[in-house]
Amino acid sequence: xxxxxxxAEAGNDSAPPLGLAPQSGGQRRVSAGGDTAFRWLTFTCSMxxxxxxxxxxxxxxxxxxxxLKKFGVGFxxxxxxxxxxxxxxxxxxxxxxxVSTLIAMVIAVPLSLAIALFLVExxxxxxxxxxxxxxxxxxxxPSIIYGMWGLFVFAPFMAxxxxxxxxxxxxxxxxxxxxxxxxxxLTAGIIxxxxxxxxxxxxxxxxxxxxxxVVKESAFGMGATTWxxxxxxxxxxxxxxxxxAVFLGLGRALGxxxxxxxxxxxxxxxxxxxxxxxxxxxxxxANEFSEATEPMYISSLVALGxxxxxxxxxxxxxxxxxxxxxYRAWSVGL
Amino acid sequence: xxxxxxxGRRAVNLLVTIWAAGSALIGIGILFWIIFVVVSRGxxxxxxxxxxxxxxxxxxxxxxxxNAIAGTMVLTCAATLLAxxxxxxxxxxxxxxxxxxxLADFSRFSANVLMGMPSIIVGVFAYTLIVVPLGHFxxxxxxxxxxxxxxxxxxxxxxxxxxxxxxxxxxxALALGAPRWKVTLxxxxxxxxxxxxxxxxxxxxxxxxxxxxxxxxxxxxxxxFHSLGEPTPNLTVTIFNYxxxxxxxxxxxxxxxxxxxxxxxxxxxLLARFTLREKKL
Amino acid sequence: MMEHVHRQPDMPSYFETLGPRxxxxxxxxxxxxxxxxxxxxxxxxxxxxxxxxxxxPSGCGKSTHLRIxxxxxxxxxxxxATGEVxxxxxxxLDPAQDLMELRRRMGMVFQRPIPFPLTVFENVSFGLRQHxxxxxxxxxxxxxxxLKGAALWEEVKDRLHRPGTSLSGGQQQRLCxxxxxxxxxxxxxxxEPCSAIDPVATMKIEELIKExxxxxxIVIVTHNMQQAQRVSDxxxxxxxxxxxxxxxxxxxxxxxxxxxxxxxxxxxxxxLAQERPDARSLS
Numbered sequence: 001x002x003x004x005x006x007x008a009e010a011g012n013d014s015a016p017p018l019g020l021a022p023q024s025g026g027q028r029r030v031s032a033g034g035d036t037a038f039r040w041l042t043f044t045c046s047m048x049x050x051x052x053x054x055x056x057x058x059x060x061x062x063x064x065x066x067x068l069k070k071f072g073v074g075f076x077x078x079x080x081x082x083x084x085x086x087x088x089x090x091x092x093x094x095x096x097x098x099v100s101t102l103i104a105m106v107i108a109v110p111l112s113l114a115i116a117l118f119l120v121e122x123x124x125x126x127x128x129x130x131x132x133x134x135x136x137x138x139x140x141x142p143s144i145i146y147g148m149w150g151l152f153v154f155a156p157f158m159a160x161x162x163x164x165x166x167x168x169x170x171x172x173x174x175x176x177x178x179x180x181x182x183x184x185x186l187t188a189g190i191i192x193x194x195x196x197x198x199x200x201x202x203x204x205x206x207x208x209x210x211x212x213x214v215v216k217e218s219a220f221g222m223g224a225t226t227w228x229x230x231x232x233x234x235x236x237x238x239x240x241x242x243x244x245a246v247f248l249g250l251g252r253a254l255g256x257x258x259x260x261x262x263x264x265x266x267x268x269x270x271x272x273x274x275x276x277x278x279x280x281x282x283x284x285x286a287n288e289f290s291e292a293t294e295p296m297y298i299s300s301l302v303a304l305g306x307x308x309x310x311x312x313x314x315x316x317x318x319x320x321x322x323x324x325x326x327y328r329a330w331s332v333g334l
Numbered sequence: 335x336x337x338x339x340x341x342g343r344r345a346v347n348l349l350v351t352i353w354a355a356g357s358a359l360i361g362i363g364i365l366f367w368i369i370f371v372v373v374s375r376g377x378x379x380x381x382x383x384x385x386x387x388x389x390x391x392x393x394x395x396x397x398x399x400x401n402a403i404a405g406t407m408v409l410t411c412a413a414t415l416l417a418x419x420x421x422x423x424x425x426x427x428x429x430x431x432x433x434x435x436x437l438a439d440f441s442r443f444s445a446n447v448l449m450g451m452p453s454i455i456v457g458v459f460a461y462t463l464i465v466v467p468l469g470h471f472x473x474x475x476x477x478x479x480x481x482x483x484x485x486x487x488x489x490x491x492x493x494x495x496x497x498x499x500x501x502x503x504x505x506x507a508l509a510l511g512a513p514r515w516k517v518t519l520x521x522x523x524x525x526x527x528x529x530x531x532x533x534x535x536x537x538x539x540x541x542x543x544x545x546x547x548x549x550x551x552x553x554x555x556x557x558x559f560h561s562l563g564e565p566t567p568n569l570t571v572t573i574f575n576y577x578x579x580x581x582x583x584x585x586x587x588x589x590x591x592x593x594x595x596x597x598x599x600x601x602x603x604l605l606a607r608f609t610l611r612e613k614k615l
Numbered sequence: 616m617m618e619h620v621h622r623q624p625d626m627p628s629y630f631e632t633l634g635p636r637x638x639x640x641x642x643x644x645x646x647x648x649x650x651x652x653x654x655x656x657x658x659x660x661x662x663x664x665x666x667x668x669x670x671x672p673s674g675c676g677k678s679t680h681l682r683i684x685x686x687x688x689x690x691x692x693x694x695x696a697t698g699e700v701x702x703x704x705x706x707x708l709d710p711a712q713d714l715m716e717l718r719r720r721m722g723m724v725f726q727r728p729i730p731f732p733l734t735v736f737e738n739v740s741f742g743l744r745q746h747x748x749x750x751x752x753x754x755x756x757x758x759x760x761x762l763k764g765a766a767l768w769e770e771v772k773d774r775l776h777r778p779g780t781s782l783s784g785g786q787q788q789r790l791c792x793x794x795x796x797x798x799x800x801x802x803x804x805x806x807e808p809c810s811a812i813d814p815v816a817t818m819k820i821e822e823l824i825k826e827x828x829x830x831x832x833i834v835i836v837t838h839n840m841q842q843a844q845r846v847s848d849x850x851x852x853x854x855x856x857x858x859x860x861x862x863x864x865x866x867x868x869x870x871x872x873x874x875x876x877x878x879x880x881x882x883x884x885x886x887l888a889q890e891r892p893d894a895r896s897l898s
Contacts, residue, residue: 038515042427045420047437049486050444056451056459063462114357122354133607135361140603141368141596142543144573148592149368151577152375152585194364201361225347248450255452257546258574282546285454289461290471290550305458309451316447433692502729505687506791509725510742510798511718520741524732 057309064303067296075303081268083292088300090307092268096185096278097308100260101253103189103274104196108253109246111193112200119201120208121226132205139198147262150191155182155263158190163275178273181265186274188264192256196249203245207238207326240329244322251315255308257282281308369596376593379586389556395583399591401558405567406595409473409552410542412562413480418534421485425492426518442493445486456482457547465551473562476552480544484537491533495526528609535606543599545570569595636704638663638802638832639684644698646679646688646856653679654856657698661802661849666824666833668843668864670873671853672883677836678726678806680853684834685721685804686714702802719746722795722831726807728787730779730794735771738779738790742798761797764830765789766823785816792823796831803827805835809842821846840873859886 067088068075078089115135119128159182170176211234219229235242265277266287279287281304292298383398390397424441432438456479464475499522507517523530548554553565554572569591576588637660646654654676661667669677679688686707688694699706707717719742731738739758743749749757758775762768767789771782779790788808795803805824809817824833824846837843843850843864850867852860860867871878 035514038518039427039431042423042431045423046425046427046432046441046489048420049424049448049489050441052482052485053444053448053451056455059459059462060455063458111357111360114354115361117350118354118358122351123358131358131362134365135358137600137603138361138365140539140599141365142545142570142599144543144545144570145368145372145592145596148573148577148588149371153367153371194361197361225343227347227350228343230350251450255450255455257452257454261574262577282452282454285458286546286549289458290553302458302462305455309455312451312455313447316450319450320443320446500729501690502725502727503731505690506723506725506729506794507731507741508690509685509687509718509721509723510745510794511715512741512745513715516745521731527732 057313060302060306060309064299064306067299067303070296071300071303075300076307079268079270083288083294083297086294086296088297088303090281090304092270093279093281093284093304094307095270096264097254097280097282097311099185099274099278100189100192100264100280101250103186104192104253105246105250107190107193108197108200108249112197112204112245112249113242115197115201116204116208117230119205121230135198135201137198138194139202143195143256143258144262146191146195146259150187150259151183151262154191155187158182158187167275174272175274178271178275180275181277183263183265184275184277185264185271188260188278188280189274191259191263192253195256195259196253199252200245200249203248203323204238204242207241207245208234210241210326211237238326240322241326244319244326247315247319247322251312251319254315255282255312257286261286281305372589372592372596375586375589376591376596379590380593384587384590388558391556392579392584393581399567399569399572399587401555401567402569402572402591403594405473405552405555405559406542406569408559408562409476409480409548409566409568410538412473412477413484413541414534414538416477416481417484417488417537421488421537422492422530424485424489425496428489428493429496430514430518430522442490445489448482448486449490452546453479453483453544454546454549457549457551460547460551468563471551471553471565473552473559473564473566476548476566476568477562479547479551480541483541483544483547487537487540488533491536492530495529495533496522498529499525532606532610535602535609539599539602539606542602543570543595545574549574636663637661638703639834640699640701641680642699642701644680644683644696644700646676646683647695647697649693652856654683654696657858659851659858659861661832661834663832664828664830665848666828666835666846667849667851668847669834669836669851669853670838670840670843673838675853676856677838677853679856681804681806681834681836683708684802685718685723687718687723715745719798720800721802721804722798722800723804724788724791724795724806724808727811728784728791730782730787730790733779734776735779735782735790736775739793739797742794746798757797758793761793762790764796764827765793766819766826767793783816784812785819788812788816788820789823792820792827796827800831802832802834805833807836807838810838817842840868844868844874854883854887857887859883859889 071078071088075088075090076094077091078087079091080087080089081092082088119132119135123131159180163176163180163182163186166176167180208230215233215237216229219233224232260280261283264279264283266279266283267277268279268284271278285301285305289298289301292301383396385398385403386400387396387398388401389399428438428441460475460479460482464478465471468475503525504517504522507521508514512520548568548571552568552571554575555565555567557567559566573588573591573595576584576591579585639659639661641657641659641661644654644657644659645652657680659680669681671677682688683696684700684702684707688696696708698708700708702717702720705712707721731741733741736755736758739761740754743754743757759768759772762771767786770786771790774781779787782790788811792803792808809820812820821842824835827833828848835843835847847864849862850864851858852867852871860870862870868874871882
């Protein structure tokens with residue numbers, strides 16, 4: 001219904017009219033019922049994200065069913081990986097994923113906490129900002145670049161310097177026996193540590209900054225050193241958040257693909273030495289998926305993917321819950 | 335009264351300070367080491383033919399990666415076109431209309447989970463969704479995988495940036511009789527513009543360096559491509575293939591491509607950060 | 616003279632004896648934020664083309680009350696209003712009411728000047744675009760007229776395409792006034808329009824209000840007693856979500872000696888008890 005524009009107030013002669021006679025071309029617009037449509041459109045879009053997440057899970061399950069049916073639960077524990085006889089098992093991949101991630105976390109967590117401490121408590125603001133940006137750039141470097149650097153530069157470095165040293169000094173442990181190939185589980189773990197470091201340190205940094213200043217100040221006022229305030233006050237206060245950050249890093253390490261693929265050696269076996277090659281779920285998928293043609297081969301690979309999806313999902317749930325709890329407790333938006 | 339800590343405790347503090355500074359140095363050191371390696375090894379490969387010629391057959395020297403460069407740009411654009419509108423609207427819902435609902439919380443939770451999902455799993459998903467029915471690898475599958483990776487990032491940053499816009503701005507626009515959708519698109523978006531752009535840039539930076547999701551979706555190709563319906567050449571998978579090959583010339587090109595990718599990603603990331611920082615001032 | 620406090624709708628209204636029908640009539644208005652009640656049984660008449668000031672201590676519901684007139688509170692789902700607010704005899708709280716048109720007729724100026732992230736020109740023309748289809752020259756004419764009406768034209772006529780935020784605080788507030796009047800409202804709702812700007816700019820806006828009242832009905836919420844006394848014809852006195860008195864400004868101000876001293880809490884509580892014998896004052 002086209003409404004007619006208002007005329008100037010008829011009885012309003014005590015003041016000059018506002019401007020022009022509004023009825024010239026003052027055609028009224030239809031008021032929008034577009035708002036309901038807009039709400040629905042945006043709602044639908046926001047539901048796409050959970051839909052995709054669930055769809056990925058559902059898809060992985062359906063595509064891996066043939067393999068799961070054939071191998072059953074034994075799939076998780078079998079070290080076999082033979083495309084020719086079509087005998088597949090996830091054990092070596094799961095083992096490699098867990099071990100490389102463990103190495104990464106053992107190295108990255110202390111480093112990340114130390115860096116967060118440095119940035120928040122020890123460095124002057126300008127230094128903190130610059131160094132902080134540089135650490136964050138570590139996260140921006142693509143995985144494949146880590147892989148290139150890892151394969152062509154870091155692995156030889158490991159082979160020529162680090163591994164011989166470790167072999168000499170700690171060679172009595174089965175962990176450090178075997179030829180210093182450079183590529184292998186240890187190298188992959190170390191590179192993973194550097195990739196995961198910026199994530200853990202960024203969140204830990206937030207956590208440290210969120211601890212109320214009054215709490216820290218009262219500790220300082222009693223004569224505590226910076227380190228003492230940190231481990232006695234800041235860390236316990238923010239422990240939930242720090243653990244959440246660690247789990248976040250854990251999740252990333254579990255799923256890292258290209259860097260690991262370059263340096264882990266792609267061997268389907270479980271070995272005791274960290275110097276030996278192995279594989280992770282992600283590296284196996286990267287190396288073999290495009291080559292796989294037989295349905296059972298593909299289905300087994302997808303089954304590997306399903307295992308990774310589930311592990312990652314679980315880790316994410318834990319991380320999210322912890323971080324949310326921390327942010328909510330401190331009334332900060334997530 | 336503040337007591338001076340004992341010598342022993344001060345020594346511990348000093349050690350910790352050294353350890354903390356040392357850790358930061360290690361982090362920076364690795365960053366510079368990587369950049370140095372990429373630049374020094376890649377610079378030699380990046381010449382004019384690199385940007386203008388197609389790859390030569392294996393073992394034959396010369397040629398370039400123009401198809402891969404174009405392919406990466408097209409795939410990234412396609413992914414952006416897919417993810418950005420959806421992500422923007424999703425973020426709008428979460429910021430403007432969600433009113434504490436459980437569904438909205440689940441959406442946010444899913445976005446976080448999806449962001450932590452290994453990108454290769456997303457590749458598997460795109461494979462089963464597009465490559466299998468079509469019967470061949472295609473750029474569409476690759477763009478879909480990349481788009482899925484971008485979607486949660488854009489959604490989250492959009493929501494965060496829109497929440498920063500004060501409610502009084504919305505009220506003043508509504509008080510003039512504007513419908514809610516217009517208030518959001520014409521006014522609130524404009525107010526949050528630099529933040530929204532930052533979000534998009536960061537998402538683009540993230541996916542332009544991705545390899546895993548393309549490995550068995552877009553695959554790779556040594557030829558020019560005519561549409562996204564076929565295997566699409568791209569820089570990242572090229573790096574993977576060339577690096578694993580026995581040809582020194584190809585390995586050299588892999589470094590050149592690495593340099594290109596690294597430079598692109600770092601530049602976009604820094605650009606995004608500075609856009610945001612300027613807005614905050 | 617003491618009888619002009621409204622209690623029930625069927626009492627003779629102040630205006631029935633003195634002038635035309637009120638522009639706005641508030642009847643039995645209650646307002647809730649979740650479970651918490653913020654406004655209690657408000658009854659009020661707003662005279663046409665006069666300035667009505669709403670005064671009272673902070674937090675007593677003045678702004679809340681004003682923000683019901685154009686239903687801007689509906690942006691927040693936990694807010695709820697019951698009762699009626701009649702604009703020219705039509706209840707604006709009726710869900711069937713055309714909200715866009717209502718808001719065109721009731722312009723609002725907020726406490727903090729908040730120009731849109733657009734140019735000066737676009738700030739003013741935004742409202743026009745929502746309600747009218749105009750060509751460029753018509754648009755330009757209307758924008759100019761609105762800016763003149765807000766006493767801002769001379770200062771910005773060469774800067775129409777600069778960002779709205781490049782103006783000073785007082786100018787921004789006048790820009791917001793221009794933005795509100797360009798769509799030719801009948802009522803101007805002003806929520807403490809001068810509290811965030813300097814005294815000189817405040818003076819300019821007060822002069823503007825005196826000019827504007829010849830064209831618009833103005834309702835102004837203010838915590839500045841002198842300002843209320845300077846610019847308004849009628850005053851409504853709010854306390855703890857209730858209107859405890861209403862009348863001609865001169866009467867109200869002399870009755871409570873508002874310019875000499877702030878009314879004591881005991882005095883206000885006594886008035887409140889008068890108004891609502893069952894209400895306890897919140898200490």
